[in-house]
Each structure stands twice: as C-alpha cells, then as structure tokens.
Amino acid sequence: MHGMITVVGTGPGSTDHITPAALRSICEADVVIGYSTYLDLLPDLLVGKEVISSSMMQEVNRCRAAFDEAEKGRRVVMVSGGDPGIYAMAGLIFEIAAERNSSIEIEVVPGIAAVNSCAARLGAPLMHDFATVSLSDLLTPWETIERRLHAVAAADFVIAIYNPKSKKRAEHIALARDILLQYRNPETPVGIVKAATRSDERIILSDLGHMLDAEITMQTTIIVGNSLTFTWHGKMITPRGYRGKYRLGEEQPKSE
Structure with a gap:
C-alpha cells in the first residue's frame, strides 16, 4: 500500500465554509492530524477516524507523525484552519519531506483564508492590491516585521494583519499602528474581525486612530485600508479604479 498526506484547509471555522474537496479528503482519511482547537470544530467529520491532536x-x-503514519501505507489528512498554504502547515510538510527525502505523495487542498472570510464580513476592502503581515515574532524577528510594515504602508497597500496580539505580545499591535500612522491619516478605515463565521463572531469597523480601543486577540484579523478606502452603511470599500476609468454615474455607451 502507498500512503499519502493531504494537507487540508478547513476555512474560517464554520462547516458551511469547508470546500467539498476538503470534506471528501477528511471522509476518505484513515488518520486525521491537527491542532486540537481546529479539530474541535469538526466533531461530526471525525467519527470513526483515528485522530492525532496536539496543542499549539x-x-x-x-508533521513528523503524519509522515510516520503515511509510511505505514495510511491515508493521512493534516488539518489546517483557513488555507494551509497561508501561515499554516503546507510549507512545513514540504520542508520535512525534503529533510527526510520522502517519496510520500503530498496533496494540498486549499481553504478559505482568514483574510477572505474577514473581508467578506467587512464589505469589499481587498478590491485593490493588498499585503498580509503577521505580527507574530515566534518565527520571524520583530525587526523584519517592522521593515515589512514600513514597506507595505509606504506603498499604500491595503494591509491585512494576522496574529495581531497575544498575552505575551500585547504591545506589538500598538507598535504596528504607530508605524502605519507615519504613512496614513488617523481616519483611515480599519476593520477588526474576530472568529469570522463562527458562533462568537465579532465585527468592528473603526479607524487607524481608534483601532486600539477595540478588543483584539489572536483570533482577530485586522484589515487596514489604503488612502482611497472609505466606509458606507457600515461597510468598508476599497475602490478598484472604475470611477476614474468609466465615469461611474454616467450612462455608459452600449457595445456593438
């Protein structure tokens, strides 16, 4: 028998937002491995499966357990929240495959990323170029994160901030906000979304000057608008450029 590893993204948390391909992979698995918090969201899908869970x-x-099980000829699913290729498990699986010079087949099944689900809740904040920056310095030096914040802020990207705050990193979001204020005015719209699509979802529309007044945790994703982002009826919109090109509000010529 030939084992394989499928790295699955389960989306933002609600089972309604898991893709059919991800569901099929989990249903066909012999072993499901993942972070316990993510697996706890999928109890009905794990019935009858061998489950290997662990903490943060x-x-x-x-990942090493996934290879150990796949080398026994078993079909292994490695579960990631969101999309497995964005701050998640796909990269580490491939790194360890290279380290072991493994011949195990690896498949990556994409999922709805946190930035996508949060943007949908906020309106349309990602309609132009955007960048994602994680504020976690567990694997990336803070000096590198600071340089990236300066770079994307200066380039007027919409910025999605992952891992904005934890008990050990309470000050990083304030430092990041101060960097952004060097390039953006305090009225710049900011969307703050916690646990998108889950039962404890919380959506806050704020601005750069007041964003720190909101509750921000590790379960929060923050989207900071660019110089053109505006709010309307409680939604956050970043124009793509149609108004300047097609003169919105004017009747358009009919195509032949």
Whole structure:
C-alpha cells in the first residue's frame, strides 16, 4: 500500500465554509492530524477516524507523525484552519519531506483564508492590491516585521494583519499602528474581525486612530485600508479604479 498526506484547509471555522474537496479528503482519511482547537470544530467529520491532536507549538511533531503514519501505507489528512498554504502547515510538510527525502505523495487542498472570510464580513476592502503581515515574532524577528510594515504602508497597500496580539505580545499591535500612522491619516478605515463565521463572531469597523480601543486577540484579523478606502452603511470599500476609468454615474455607451 502507498500512503499519502493531504494537507487540508478547513476555512474560517464554520462547516458551511469547508470546500467539498476538503470534506471528501477528511471522509476518505484513515488518520486525521491537527491542532486540537481546529479539530474541535469538526466533531461530526471525525467519527470513526483515528485522530492525532496536539496543542499549539507542536507543529513539527504533528508533521513528523503524519509522515510516520503515511509510511505505514495510511491515508493521512493534516488539518489546517483557513488555507494551509497561508501561515499554516503546507510549507512545513514540504520542508520535512525534503529533510527526510520522502517519496510520500503530498496533496494540498486549499481553504478559505482568514483574510477572505474577514473581508467578506467587512464589505469589499481587498478590491485593490493588498499585503498580509503577521505580527507574530515566534518565527520571524520583530525587526523584519517592522521593515515589512514600513514597506507595505509606504506603498499604500491595503494591509491585512494576522496574529495581531497575544498575552505575551500585547504591545506589538500598538507598535504596528504607530508605524502605519507615519504613512496614513488617523481616519483611515480599519476593520477588526474576530472568529469570522463562527458562533462568537465579532465585527468592528473603526479607524487607524481608534483601532486600539477595540478588543483584539489572536483570533482577530485586522484589515487596514489604503488612502482611497472609505466606509458606507457600515461597510468598508476599497475602490478598484472604475470611477476614474468609466465615469461611474454616467450612462455608459452600449457595445456593438
């Protein structure tokens, strides 16, 4: 028998937002491995499966367990929240495959990323160029994160901020906000979304000057608008450029 590893993105958390391909992979698996918080969202899908779960900071051990099980000829699903290729498990699986010079087949099944689900809740904030920056310095030096914040802010990207705050990193979001204020005015719209699509979802529309007044946790994703982003009826919109090109509000010529 030939085992394989499928790295699955389960989306923002609600089972309504898991793709059919991801559901099929989980249903066909012999073993499902993942961070316990994500697996706890999928109880009905794990019935009859062997489940290997662990806590945060055990990513390497989970990946090595996936290869150990696949080398026994088993079909292994490695579960990631959101999309497995964005701050998640796909990269580490391939790194360990290269380290082991493994011949195990690896498939990546994409999922709805946090930035997508949060943007949908806010309106249309990602309609032009955007960048994502994680404020977690567990794997990336803070000096590097600061340089990236300066770069994307200066370039007028819409900015999606992942991992904005934890108990050990309470000050990083304030430092990031101060950097952004060097390039954006305090009225710049900011969307703050916690646990998009889940039962404890919370959506806050704020601005750069007041964003720190909101509750911000590790479950929060923050989207900071660019110089053209505006709010309307409680929604956050970043124009793509249609108004200047097609003169919105004027009747358009009919095509032949």
